Amino acid sequence: MKYGYMRPFSEEEINKLQHQELLNIEQIHLFQEESSSSKERVELNKLLTIIKSGDELYVYNLYVLANSTRNLLDLLHTLKNQNVLVHFLANQIDTSDSSSFSFLYILEELAQFQSEVISEKTKIGLFEAQKKGNNAGRPKKSMLSINKAIEMFHSKKFSLEEIKDETGISKSTLYRNLEN
Secondary structure (H helix, E strand, C coil): CEEEEECCCCCHHHHHHHHHHHHCCCCEEEEECCCCCCCCCHHHHHHHHHCCCCCEEEECCHHHHCCCHHHHHHHHHHHHHCCCEEEECCCCEECCCCCCCCHHHHHHHHHHHHHHHHHHHHHHHHHHHHHCCCCCCCCCCCHHHHHHHHHHHHHCCCCHHHHHHHHCCCHHHHHHHHHC
């Protein structure tokens, strides 16, 4: 039996790509998570209870199946012990014994996997923060302070240091706003 497993990404185009790649496999039964959270793996848990020896599992890439190297190794050991062949489509890797990869290739894939994990977790964190109303980066200077600084600058009665002390607007911010 052929099974496919999907987990949502923060980027919609990758979601479409992984769905399309899995649908290209004939007679596949898809298990698709509703949440991208690594803690809520309802469909993966269902899949792990029904998958059996001789079955094949198709996954778009390493990050879909696991969210850390340790988690990936644990899942792969479990599936290998059940005699399940796992295919990672985007990485062109499978867990068959006939596959032979150089040590360097495996290290490159693991490094890429770790990078994807960090990137995806960062995107999820930024998205969650935005939903709560927290924006990344420096807070914007108020237009009231900027306008006051511009007014002080044009009066030619104040030095840049005095303008900064009075308004909190730096020289570079002042000049950038003067250009606009």
